[in-house]
Amino acid sequence: MEIAKTYDPKTTENKWYSHWLAKKYFRSVPDEREPYTIVIPPPNVTGVLHMGHMLNNTIQDVLIRRARMLGKNACWVPGTDHASIATEAKVVAMLKEKGISKTDLTREDFLKHAWEWKDKYGGIILKQLEKLGASCDWDRTRFTMEDDLSEAVIDVFIDLYNKGHIYRGVRMVNWDPAGLTAVSDEEVIHKEVNSKLYYIKYIIIDKDENIDLNDEATVNRKLETGNFITVATVRPETILGDTGVCVHPDDERYKKIKGKFAVIPFVNRKVPIIFDDYIMMEFGTGALKVTPAHDINDYNLGIKHNLAVIDTLNPNGTMSDAAGFYIGKDRFEVRKQIVKDLEAKGHIAKVEDYKNKVGYSERTNAVIEPRLSMQWFLKMQDISKPALDNVLNGNIKLIPDKFINTYKHWMENVHDWCISRQLWWGQRIPAWYDDKGNYVVAKTEAEAITKFKTHNSQLTTQNLKQDEDVLDTWFSSWLWPISVFDGFKNPDGKDINYYYPTNDLVTGPDILFFWIARMIIAGYEYRGEKPFENVYLTGIVRDKQGRKMSKQLGNSPDPIELIEKYGADGVRIGMLLCAPAGNDLLFDESYCEQGRNFCNKIWNAFRLVKGWSIDEKLTQSKGNKTSVEWFEARLNEQINLIDDLYDKYRMSEMLMTVYKLMWDDFCAWYLEMIKPDFVDGNPQPIDKKTYDSTIVFFESLLKIIHPIMPFISEEIWHLLKDRKEGDDIIIASWNKTSAINNSLLNEFELASNVVTEVRNIRKSKNISPKEKISLFQKASNGENKSAFDDIIIKLCNLDKLNTTKEKVENAISFVVKQIEYFIPFNNSIDINAEIERLQKELDYTQGFLKSVMIKLSNERFVANAKPGILDNENKKKADAEARIKAIEEVLSSL
């Protein structure tokens, strides 16, 4: 059978994925085995796969597949997130294209459209994950807005409310006057812009004084006599909402106006002058106009000093009736106009150019206005305590641990969590209001009525209204590790008891607070136990220039296209190659190319082995015996290393170790060592013993690569030999190691150095690899045979490898460790070049010896260094001296 020269992923991927599904290998149900559990960070239900998903799902699949091979009951729970904001935005956009405005629809109609949308596009992303090879238990697929999970969310809300952790309060939201909605902080883009800082004079009057600003004579007299205070602002239109002027209590300039009042231009409003150390005396004039309705800091000042709140903006960004002037005009128009009008009345002191940051809506690009609104909050102080403690004490590990600092800082300064969103797509807040604004929190309207009736027997359903808002999406995803196992519905269920706490969570550090910290909080609050043991934090995938991948930039490759181009295994390698834990990764397609090449290398190793014919009668040569013994030692050594790296979550190092074990040790050395020769153009057979060992090695290697490259490993596993039904690599046992022959590994080290030296000399002397040469190795006793001699002969294409007591004339020489080697060379040898080469070696070694001697002659080093270190230095000294002696001997012979 002819085997293709290159590995073709297309023919294998669907085949094996369907096979695994059919065999239900991904399925997990509780049993007596140790569980190994990962819950997927649920992607947005209507989203499509991007590079970030590729990265963290590859890592999750690697972990889950290895756990499965380790004999654990591996359970990877997939699912999707309803993603209130993103999904609602998509549905709104879709409706808009159809000419439907959200405001024209009832809540019920809108939700109908939204569910249709979800049913149509939801789950595409999960289908895409299959292409990657993700071995999720698809029977367990959950959705954060399915009935059970929504019910859990509502129950948790009610429970936390009853415990006194949830309250209503006013909060400044980012209002998008174009989109007519509040947007989250994450959807606000701050840009630095050139604006103007206006200095505006406010007349000062006494407590019992009144003034009419239309009375020009009085105003001018006040201004001329210095009875005014100058404030600076970039938003002069907000003065219509001013209800105070604030200065620093220590500011000498303003001590004399204590107890006085300022008059707001235009509106003629008399407002108090307040003193607060929030003020920075150096900024502007050291006096701040306070507009509680339109600035969060001003709002806080207002609460502290009991100032009125006047909301001067309509939702669409025009001036409201409450503003009193310019009603119905857009705020930017008003800004220009009010400056002119103030100027005319002599209220403008000066105008400066000024750079400041302005927030823009990501979606509409409108300038965001801070706006007050009533929201629901979760008090974080008390319930977050165990979540902080258990990360600090190592009960939950963050990998890499540098994130502990960030986590600690955030948790120690934790803010109350605003959990309400002005959206329809999500879990509706279970609060019910009567027409006076009284409310109760209840699971159903009926319950709400009952609750109300205990206070007011007159109430009926007609007067009750449920809160219009929904809960923040994170308020459902923070329950994810519990709710996917029905831990709320059935708190003592088989699943939750078996799988919880889960083992590893793999996600990005950008949601450390949004999601990870909150899952930990919920875990302790509702299970009294952590939700996971380890959090593996990947980096953010960026492009080669370090920019975030985004649709706008168009710098994000389509993962599915990558898979088609390089194969799923190739792309998985590509992701892992550039993904050190916690560091952002600069993705480039060439990594996938490298991954594809690696697949091909493995494929060709298989092709080579498969092409050999076996001669059962042939006895195993000494060289082959040594080769097999060496590779076995090497393999065991590397498996131990790989296991250790897995345990430490050093994924990129683990990958590199696997890569080099396969490519360098197995393909470049081992297979070359045992590869049968050709005689007269005919390939020779291999002995059965060596062949069998090689197959066993190949199987071990395939098992090692399986978690990383599931498809090619399964394919070759089955092509390598006939297998019984159900003998699939995906469920094969992970390699166990045995004792390692270290002296053989050391001998190989020497032999491989000799081979490299000989090849190097061949190249520098232009000796063709086909031309046989001789090699002499010097040994005082004339023996010094190595198990690797036959291998050196083969790999160097020698006609003989002899031992000699004396140096060899007319030869090129080199020194490996302390041993001298000679290659007789008939053509004239460039003595000078030889001397130069050896002299360089000698200089280096002598320099090295010198540094060792300095240490050893240093009494304080000898006194202070640990014994092992000292022994080492002595050994280094002896080795270097022997080497110098060897080189000098060769040199003197020249």
Add this chain to the structure above:
RNA sequence: GGGAGCUUAGCUCAGCUGGUUCAGAGCAUCUGCCUUACAAGCAGAGGGUCACAGGUUCGAACCCUGUAGCUCCCACCA
């Protein structure tokens, strides 16, 4: 403004308790090879004042101090 982190080869990064020939790996580069598994390959080579300046130590890429540059998080100052 507050906090955290980073700076090692052309690129991406390892370097774990300060001490193995410690200055590494992969990629890229250069040179020679279409050698009967693989040119998506083989063989070989070159490449770094470990950001900079001090300090501690017998000994520093590693610990301390300062400086410069970069990144992220939080609060964002009228």
